[in-house]
Amino acid sequence: ELKVEQNPLFLSMQEGKNYTIYCNYSTTSDRLYWYRQDPGKSLESLFVLLSNGAVKQEGRLMASLDTKARLSTLHITAAVHDLSATYFCAVDRVYMNYGGATNKLIFGTGTLLAVQP
């Protein structure tokens, strides 16, 4: 059974500092997503990582994927208050069942990021 572990669960940062959120998963997968969620809101897609060594950057956020280590990281550079939110990684797998091939998205527990001025 695929398990996705995310750490830390809670991260309090000062503005201007750097930090990394880690996402480990237990079996092979071909896609990994990072999402952002603001309080009471839906999930906003940040990145989709498709292959080993993939690196994507958007503003102060950079995501990477190491499929051999089954590890993805979300690096925050020079944090600002607007980045305060909960961040989820999610692993997407295709598997076979009676209906044919289907996909399943399995989420980590989330990291609550609080950026302090």
Next chain:
Amino acid sequence: EAQVTQNPRYLITVTGKKLTVTCSQNMNHEYMSWYRQDPGLGLRQIYYSMNVEVTDKGDVPEGYKVSRKEKRNFPLILESPSPNQTSLYFCASSLSRYRDSQANYGYTFGSGTRLTVV
């Protein structure tokens, strides 16, 4: 606008009173899924559907039912809600993997339904 629409956004109900949360998508997606979100547990899959009339259980299906009679709609039914079903619920849709082999579209999530069962 491409979107997944969930209704209602907020619902307070009493134990045992049947309710339905609706989910509709306008992107002609084959795959639809329901998740519940609870603090410290992330999002857990309740049920999913690969296409019309094809549904299957996710990781936490107890106490829920679904149907997929049309491609665009995937309602979540709680026949006899209980307080442990108090949660934030999300519907999501995506193309089937063979139609989205390059992950150009990924998953689209609804706005969420906050359900409280008293």
